[in-house]
Ligand SMILES: *C1O[C@H](CO)[C@@H](O)[C@H](O)[C@H]1NC(C)=O
Ligand SMILES: *[C@@H]1O[C@H](CO)[C@@H](O)[C@H](O)[C@H]1NC(C)=O
Ligand SMILES: *[C@@H]1O[C@H](CO)[C@@H](O)[C@H](O)[C@H]1NC(C)=O
Ligand SMILES: *[C@@H]1O[C@H](CO)[C@@H](O)[C@H](O)[C@H]1NC(C)=O
Ligand SMILES: *[C@@H]1O[C@H](CO)[C@@H](O)[C@H](O)[C@H]1NC(C)=O
Ligand SMILES: *[C@@H]1O[C@H](CO)[C@@H](O)[C@H](O)[C@H]1NC(C)=O
Ligand SMILES: *[C@@H]1O[C@H](CO)[C@@H](O)[C@H](O)[C@H]1NC(C)=O
């Protein structure tokens with residue numbers, strides 16, 4: 500009987516047909532010798548093979564060698580279900596990414612696999628309510644039910660029985676009715692990694708919450724793409740501020756301000772707050788997060804200045820404050836951020852000049868200052884940054900001479916690949932230098948980097964145009980005062 504037909508009469512069984520294929524690797528081939536027809540990655544395969552060896556060694560139900568005619572297959576499938584319900588040895592079950600033939604929900608008898616430590620049903624076509632029987636899996640350490648499925652959880656109370664749970668991912672399941680999701684999370688003493696992205700989570704209502712059984716190890720938290728409009732979310736999560744290392748709150752904060760208490764997040768390394776509707780400015784206390792290596796605050800409607808205290812976050816390698824309404828000058832203290840490889844302050848209202856200290860950022864590869872109101876000369880030290888491949892500062896009021904040949908005498912190769920200083924007030928002539936030969940050398944060595952784009956249009960550059968510019972792939976010098984542009 501073809502699977503599709505069989506599944507119509509007994510939908511629950513299909514899950515276990517697939518499981519069986521995983522376990523035995525014998526669908527449609529000789530018992531014991533075939534490779535699994537369902538593709539799975541090597542790590543998963545190892546895991547599954549492990550079950551096979553450890554848990555099905557004596558093959559109690561004859562499942563691993565019973566493939567023959569259709570009748571036998573059906574017997575085997577029913578047998579596995581029987582096995583699962585009465586003698587549940589299974590410890591690792593990964594059915595992620597499987598498209599079932601029809602619309603199936605998670606069979607409640609999975610709750611009988613009481614030895615299960617790992618259950619992954621992410622990105623399957625399963626739908627419907629997640630059965631509360633999963634709450635019987637008291638050995639479960641990893642539970643992943645994320646994905647584009649149409650699963651929903653009305654009452655997550657059962658999750659709080661999974662006291663061994665270390666990793667929980669329920670992303671993209673509709674939890675709009677799960678008003679006590681916080682109580683549930685607070686009851687998982689071993690939890691390390693929690694992802695509830697895009698779950699329609701209701702706002703936190705603080706009422707007799709207890710942290711008695713709460714995890715002291717929660718390190719990863721992702722609540723992105725929900726909609727929280729009160730500060731109670733922060734009040735709750737700051738109870739985990741000693742352990743949190745990775746916090747993602749993208750597109751989920753509405754009309755809230757950033758609390759000072761971020762200053763207590765001493766272990767936080769990774770903070771992403773993209774696309775939020777935040778009120779007010781960045782608190783000074785941010786500078787206390789000295790373990791932070793990655794900070795992304797793009798498009799958060801932030802106003803006010805960038806705090807001086809940013810200079811304390813010396814572990815930062817990635818900083819993006821673009822697309823806000825930040826004003827005032829760039830703090831001098833930025834010169835301390837010498838580990839930065841990526842810095843984006845574009846699309847704000849920053850004024851004043853670019854701090855000289857930028858020249859200390861020896862690892863900087865990407866610098867974006869576009870659409871601000873910066874003025875003054877670009878510090879010479881910037882042109883000496885041997886890692887800087889992309890530099891964007893268009894639409895500011897930067898003036899003075901461009902010294903972008905400086906690096907050619909210091910660095911082993913010319914680093915810049917993209918330079919855009921369009922709409923500024925740079926003046927003077929461009930220095931004549933031997934970029935041409937440098938580039939020729941780089942190309943002959945098949946170095947991946949070479950000057951790809953220079954846009955210096957709409958400035959006040961004059962004098963004769965250096966010939967090295969002819970080597971540039973995309974060149975825009977429009978609206979300047981070069982004397983010999985007609986040579987082009
Ligand atoms: C967590 O800490 C906050 C203070 O930030 C407090 O108001 C709250 O009651 C604490 N407990 C829980 C369970 O959120
Ligand atoms: C579940 O499987 C998906 C896809 O194979 C994988 O990306 C994810 O990391 C797994 N989840 C866990 C908790 O291991
Ligand atoms: C399994 O869970 C269901 C529903 O949560 C419950 O009624 C049942 O008693 C549980 N079974 C066991 C063996 O714990
Ligand atoms: C989530 O569930 C609620 C309640 O059942 C429903 O009103 C809402 O439309 C659902 N949201 C989505 C995005 O499916
Ligand atoms: C903590 O967990 C224990 C054991 O599961 C339970 O009996 C107790 O009620 C829990 N306490 C709170 C405050 O939730
Ligand atoms: C979030 O909720 C507020 C009301 O609390 C609403 O005005 C806003 O549009 C919502 N945002 C999203 C992205 O759903
Ligand atoms: C934002 O919250 C404040 C109260 O803190 C309220 O007065 C204001 O109307 C809210 N704005 C929006 C757009 O919801």
Ligand SMILES: *[C@@H]1O[C@H](CO)[C@@H](O)[C@H](O)[C@H]1NC(C)=O
Pocket residue numbers: 759760761762763783784787
């Ligand atoms: C910053 O940290 C210092 C000590 O590390 C502490 O005294 C201070 O209260 C913190 N500031 C904030 C705003 O959290």
Ligand SMILES: *[C@@H]1O[C@H](CO)[C@@H](O)[C@H](O)[C@H]1NC(C)=O
Pocket residue numbers: 870871894922
């Ligand atoms: C330059 O930025 C200002 C805002 O700072 C904006 O109004 C203007 O349109 C921008 N000009 C160009 C050419 O992009």
